[in-house]
Amino acid sequence: MMCTQKADLQHFDYHDLPDGNVQGNLQKIKQCSTEKQLLSLCSELGDWISDCGVPGIFTAKIKDIPTVFTQVVKHYIYFRTASVIQQFIEGMNTCGNLWHQVERNWIAFLPIFTSTSREMSLPSFKGLYKISWSPQGSNQREREEETMFGWEMFLIAIQEKATDVTFKDLLVFWTGMHSVPCLGFPGEPVIEFYEQEGPSRIPYASTCSLSLFLPRGVEEEEMNALLTRAIKESSGFGRV
Structure with missing residues (x-):
């Protein structure tokens, strides 16, 4: 032996x-x-x-x-x-x-x-979070639904590798973590919304509360540009 x-x-x-x-x-x-x-x-x-x-x-x-x-x-x-x-x-x-x-x-x-994490897919990523909607029928809700259409298209672009952003990049930006913890997050990640006032504010996140903030009433092309900029310009911040 x-x-x-x-x-x-x-x-x-x-x-x-x-x-x-x-x-x-x-x-x-x-x-x-x-x-x-x-x-x-x-x-x-x-x-x-x-x-x-x-x-x-x-x-x-x-x-x-x-x-x-x-x-x-x-x-x-x-x-x-x-x-x-x-x-x-x-x-x-x-x-x-x-x-x-x-x-x-x-x-x-x-x-x-042991590390058993695999590359994230569109279904697995969408299963991680919830959305904090405004009341059904309100003007804010309609604009939030417009934003979420752009968000969905952005996720599809990631899945199809039509952008240089990955699900891992998005997860780090949102939670500060490179992968989903083996016991899950301490709370469910949530998408919140905000109003654009004056110069366009890029999406932002709170890694402490696991909240991602997206602007209301943003169309697909603008959403892609804003999210890509937000993620790329925050590289390295808040990583765990």
């Missing part, structure tokens, strides 16, 4: 590690194939490799490089996080042995502990 694990780690794709610096260091170890390169590796990364639990790097030979690579990978995958993971498990089990329940029912808990 140990031999199989060692062989597997020798072919581990270091690009799977999230830290770019670690990726670069592992690449240098993996590509080390001559005595000159080994001397350079020890000079540049010897202390770092030693801190990863491989003090033998300073006396290593070329034939030992695959083992050094394996040990450094094992350090980052297993040993570096082992105590933290154990503390997490112990903490979970203080709540009625919750972690044992997770292990026994791991499929049910999979969406909570």
Whole structure:
């Protein structure tokens, strides 16, 4: 079993590690194939490799490089996080042995502990929010319905990739989140309306209340332009 694990780690794709610096260091170890390169590796990364639990790097030979690579990978995958993971498990089990329940029912808990989100579609996005309408038959309601027609066309344009805005961009602008939380939002996102006064005000959002504000009485073309501008010019704000 140990031999199989060692062989597997020798072919581990270091690009799977999230830290770019670690990726670069592992690449240098993996590509080390001559005595000159080994001397350079020890000079540049010897202390770092030693801190990863491989003090033998300073006396290593070329034939030992695959083992050094394996040990450094094992350090980052297993040993570096082992105590933290154990503390997490112990903490979970203080709540009625919750972690044992997770292990026994791991499929049910999979969406909570792993990223299982998929690219959003038009139906899934429309199922996220509600609309705060004015009373039926009022002048405001008629203008809100005009706005919502433009909104629907904008969503269809996103679905058909007829715009460079994505559902993810729209979700970030509206809620500050890149994806729908696994347990859902704390409240239902809502579309509110406002009156345009003076120079056109672009749509805006409150990520705290999960409210998106759209102007009443805006036609399809203008709605597309206003929403695109609002989303593009707010890039990076309020992201969680």
